[in-house]
Amino acid sequence: MSQSEENLSPQTVPSPPPEATAVFGDRTDLAARYAEWLRDAGVVRGLIGPREVDRIWERHILNSAVLSEVVEDGARVVDVGSGAGLPGIPLAIARPDLQVQLVEPLLRRVTFLNEVVADLGLANVEVYRGRAEDKEITKAVGGADVVTSRAVAPVGRLMGWSLPLARVGGHVKALKGSSAGDELVRDARDLTRAGGSPGTVLEVGASVLEQPTFVVDVERLR
Template sequence: MSQSEEYLSPQDAPSPPPEAETVFSDRTALASRYAGWLRDAGVVRGLIGPREVDRLWERHILNSAVLGEVVEDGARVVDVGSGAGLPGIPLAIARPDLRVQLVEPLLRRVTFLNEVVADLALDNVEVFRGRAEEKDIATAVGGADVVTSRAVAPVGRLMGWSLPLASVGGHVKALKGSSAQEELVRDARELTRAGGSAGTVLEVGAAVLSQPTFVVDVERLR
């Protein structure tokens, strides 16, 4: 029995909410299969907390996918510290025009990501094992149009890792909490030191989420 068969069956996949079709359109079934992975293998392997199962769609999958509202057509996107594939996999499902590269240092998470990408046949997704600051990762994925992440680190430290992976004129668009603006102000000196702009906070997903997703958007200037 393959691991996808072991962890997934039709009854295991959480039913998508009506909002999912607005975001994923004809790929909603694919997003639902990913939800099944998170609910089962994701919990068993410690990538998703058991308490998160009942809010997988709102808090994790849709929350990640709506990043696509502020990503240009055909962009190459690097997801730093991808973990269980958030936000990269929902983004890749919702936006098959994008090329999404998942960067994750931990082997057990990389194994999970590779299994999910294969099971969902996501030909626009690649998985890389390593840390954003490592030379090999910079060589493999550097020069990206967009670098993203979700709940990885405070803004200042995050930009030190992420901005070098973006092209000059490219952007870091990181999912953050409601204190995003305060983080930009607090870490302004670190953003400048890393070669970034002062940054702005964008709100996405207002049409499908009970609370919008906040995105810190910083351009690489040099």
């Protein structure tokens, strides 16, 4: 992080809560270092709002990392529209057995992601610049076991972008809000057209979060 970014930094991020150790184990220090990146360069570069700093752990880092509860061992995971690295980076820290590929179209965000990955020494993370629907991205990361995202688009549109990146039999597991079930019902035809199953809503993180994380889980059928 540059000196100018340090001078503009907002308040100090809260220390890792006890729940962080339950999720990250002996890699909690890495998660804390990522939290500092979000607090500092993430805010300065407009990836995280200043008001989010005091809730970085629960609302962003832990909220993302608990996706690990529903990702199989050794999976290759593609994070679409990764932005500041959510949920991909917390997931990669919590689960070093995973191969995580971050897909992001904006150069300034890609630059941030590459800097974070290098600083944290995340050998299981790769960063790709592009949109999920780009042919070059499909060629580079297609056939994934799991495709994920966080607050990117409504379910119907999201599946049109994400399902083609999953292998047949693979899953899109997208972090959504409490209205996830309603979205599945509303966009049922879009899921079918995209080659997906009707989908289910999973709750993860109930043991470590005050509010569990909702995950829309759709299997690629064809």
